Amino acid sequence: MISIVLPYLLSGISVGGQYALIAIGYTMVYGILRLINFAHGDVFMVAGILMVYITSSGVPLYIAIPLVLIATALIGFVIERIAYKPLRSAPRMSIMISAIGVSYTLQNLVLYITGGLNQYYPTIPFISESVTIGTATTKMVTIVTPILTLVLVIALVLLINHTKIGMAMRAVSKDFETSQLMGIKINRVISVTFVIGSFLAGVGSILYFTNYTTVIQTSGAMPGLKAFVAAVFGGIGSIPGAVVGAFIIGICENIIKGLDIILFKAGITTQMLGLTTFSDAFTFALLIVILIVRPTGLFGEKTTDKV
16 A cells, blocks of 8 residues: 555655745735735745746757756845835735736746747756656755755754844744834845745755746646645744644645545556546635634634734
């Protein structure tokens, strides 16, 4: 039974790590601004498109990868300055509408540039190679993803807990107005938050599109939504929660995708039941259950409104 489940488990851990890198961006922005950045999934998609076009222009991969990560972080910075900073004192609904507008702007811009045609992601040496683990044959990216995700999360936690900018982030997330009165440069903190979130989304895009090798203007929609669900599931505003939620969703989603084959090979069923259809539905059904049972998520803290 373990040999049957192993390929789907490994795939789930890999996808979970990729979701985690996107989910961190959602949870960091929400922790500081109380804003759901709906354009974040599209920033992830743009990182994929940038890699396609930069490498196709003849730039070697060892230069293209840092360029893509820097450009993705810069895009996050520009989006915050243009679409969110002018609305800092506006109602949250206005900022949310602005986020949706940025999302569709990025999608339509990519649609215009690519003509809606599939763009094929370049093959990245080492992480694209096949490797055998037990009875499962998979790509090296499956092993690299969870390790790299954990390294980046640990580095981020250390930055937040042991640096001046990290201390400012924690202060702003606790009390925005008081932090401003105490002299913390709010705009700088918010910009750094968007840069870090976008950078991690860029890393996630490299890992994700190594497995799913075509990129189109809507490629960031579903991973972005699932990463958002992971952030809510773990407790939005909590980085460890977002990571744990992402791994749980990634593993469950991939096991459901292979559930027909698992049950058939295990002799439990004699025909395919079409359960794979529900792999995406599971993620959003889980969100509904979590919001009903524990609205703050696994690691979320209850907040009290000031009177």
